[in-house]
Amino acid sequence: MSWSSCPFCQQQVLSVELERHANNHFEDEDLAKQCQDEEYIALEHIWVRPQKPSLLCVDNPMQPASDFPRSGSPDENIRRLVSLQVRDANRKCEVNPDLMTLLKSCLESEPGKSNSTSITILSGYVDHFQSLKFEDVGWGCGWRNIQMLASHLLVQRREEAREVLFGGAGFVPDIPSLQRWLEIAWEKGFDAAGSNDFDRKIYGKRTWIGSTECAALFRSFGLRARIVDFCFSTPSDVVKVKPPKVIGPIDRYLNRPDTCEPGSSSNAKSFPELVGGQPLLANWVWSYFSDNTSLTKSGCNRVIVTKKAPLYFQHDGHSRTIVGIQLxxxxxxxxxxxxxxxxxxxxxxxxxxxxxxKAGWQRFIKRGVHTLKKTEYQLCYVDPGIATGAEMEKLKSLDSARFEF
Structure with a gap:
C-alpha cells in the first residue's frame, strides 16, 4: 500500500485515491474560499491601500466627497469626471505575460486521460481585479466584474470601444469613478426604473450592484449590453422550458440547426425540448463562446481564443466573471x-x-456545472458595435431573455 502527498494541502493519501482527492480541491467552492482566506492572511503585506488622489476623501475611501460639482447637466458632469477619474490601483502594473496567456498555457499543458478529449474556448485579454481589504471586500464584487469586462473591451475592441468608454480615458477607472459614471448613466435615463432603487445616488456608498447596473453603465456609452436570466425552481429536475422572447446571440442558439456531425466535439446543438437547469445554462454559455467558431477534433487539449467578451455572472450573494468554458x-x-x-x-x-x-490554479478558476446550486443566475454580455440614434434610445430601457424551470 503506497502513500502520496497531495500537491495542494500536503495531506498523505493513498496513491490510488490521489487524483480524486486532488480534484476535490478545485471542485469544492467552500474549500476554495478557505484557501482564499488563508492566502489573504499570508499575503496581506503585498496589498496596501494606495494613498493617491481620488474622487473620494483620502481618510475614508468610501466616504462621499463634495469635490465633484453637479451642474445638473450630464455633459458638464462628464467633462468634469473625465478630468477627475482615477485609474484603479489594482492594475497599475501590467502583468507580462497577461493572465489569460498564462491560463491558455496551463490549459494546453493539462495532462489528458486516455480516450478523452477537451476543447476550451477563452476570451482574449481580461485583467483580474480583486476586492481589497478595507476598501470593498464584502460588497464590491459587482464593480470588480465591471472592471474585468471593461479591461477586455479596452484591449480587444480597441477601435470601437476605447473612444467611447470612460470619456476616451483608455484605462479602467477605480470604483468611485465608476460610481460617478453609473450616476451619469441614470441621469441620461438609462434604467430609470432600476435607478429608483438607489434613489439615483450611489457615489460613496457601500452598496451591492448587479448585472442590471453593469448593463446600464455600458449602455450609456453606446455598448450593446444584454441580460439573460435563468430561474430554476428545482435545479435538479428536468422540465419543459418556457419559450422566452430573446434578443442577440440567443436567437442563433435557440434556432440554429443541428449541424454537428457524428463524433463531433461541438456541443452547440439545437435547443433540446427537455433539459435540466444547470445543463441549459452550461449549454448557453458554450454556445455563446463557440458562436461562429469552427470546432473540430484535433489533439487532446485544444484551446481556442476568441474575440468574445467575458460574461458578468451574477447569483445570490456574489458575482464573478466567466472568461471561458471547457468541454x-x-x-x-x-x-x-x-x-x-x-x-x-x-x-x-x-x-x-x-x-x-502551473500548479494549484485549477481550484481558483475551474468550476464544474455541478457547483451551480443557486436557484437564480443572471448573465450580462456585450455584443459588438456601438449604438447611435434611435437604437441608443432603446437601450435606455432594460429587458432580458428569461428562462424559467
Missing part, C-alpha cells in the same frame, strides 16, 4: 462542462503565481 468528452461517452472563472474574491498575486507555476 471534455469522456471515455464513457458523456460530455462535461467546466466554467473558467475570474473571482474578485481571489488574490491577483496568488492567481498569477499559480498560473505561472
Amino acid at each position: 471534455k468528452s469522456l471515455p464513457n461517452g458523456t460530455q462535461q462542462f467546466t466554467f473558467l472563472i475570474f473571482d474578485p474574491g481571489h488574490n491577483t498575486k496568488v492567481l498569477e503565481s499559480c498560473l505561472s507555476k
Whole structure:
C-alpha cells in the first residue's frame, strides 16, 4: 500500500485515491474560499491601500466627497469626471505575460486521460481585479466584474470601444469613478426604473450592484449590453422550458440547426425540448463562446481564443466573471462542462503565481456545472458595435431573455 502527498494541502493519501482527492480541491467552492482566506492572511503585506488622489476623501475611501460639482447637466458632469477619474490601483502594473496567456498555457499543458478529449474556448485579454481589504471586500464584487469586462473591451475592441468608454480615458477607472459614471448613466435615463432603487445616488456608498447596473453603465456609452436570466425552481429536475422572447446571440442558439456531425466535439446543438437547469445554462454559455467558431477534433487539449467578451455572472450573494468554458468528452461517452472563472474574491498575486507555476490554479478558476446550486443566475454580455440614434434610445430601457424551470 503506497502513500502520496497531495500537491495542494500536503495531506498523505493513498496513491490510488490521489487524483480524486486532488480534484476535490478545485471542485469544492467552500474549500476554495478557505484557501482564499488563508492566502489573504499570508499575503496581506503585498496589498496596501494606495494613498493617491481620488474622487473620494483620502481618510475614508468610501466616504462621499463634495469635490465633484453637479451642474445638473450630464455633459458638464462628464467633462468634469473625465478630468477627475482615477485609474484603479489594482492594475497599475501590467502583468507580462497577461493572465489569460498564462491560463491558455496551463490549459494546453493539462495532462489528458486516455480516450478523452477537451476543447476550451477563452476570451482574449481580461485583467483580474480583486476586492481589497478595507476598501470593498464584502460588497464590491459587482464593480470588480465591471472592471474585468471593461479591461477586455479596452484591449480587444480597441477601435470601437476605447473612444467611447470612460470619456476616451483608455484605462479602467477605480470604483468611485465608476460610481460617478453609473450616476451619469441614470441621469441620461438609462434604467430609470432600476435607478429608483438607489434613489439615483450611489457615489460613496457601500452598496451591492448587479448585472442590471453593469448593463446600464455600458449602455450609456453606446455598448450593446444584454441580460439573460435563468430561474430554476428545482435545479435538479428536468422540465419543459418556457419559450422566452430573446434578443442577440440567443436567437442563433435557440434556432440554429443541428449541424454537428457524428463524433463531433461541438456541443452547440439545437435547443433540446427537455433539459435540466444547470445543463441549459452550461449549454448557453458554450454556445455563446463557440458562436461562429469552427470546432473540430484535433489533439487532446485544444484551446481556442476568441474575440468574445467575458460574461458578468451574477447569483445570490456574489458575482464573478466567466472568461471561458471547457468541454471534455469522456471515455464513457458523456460530455462535461467546466466554467473558467475570474473571482474578485481571489488574490491577483496568488492567481498569477499559480498560473505561472502551473500548479494549484485549477481550484481558483475551474468550476464544474455541478457547483451551480443557486436557484437564480443572471448573465450580462456585450455584443459588438456601438449604438447611435434611435437604437441608443432603446437601450435606455432594460429587458432580458428569461428562462424559467
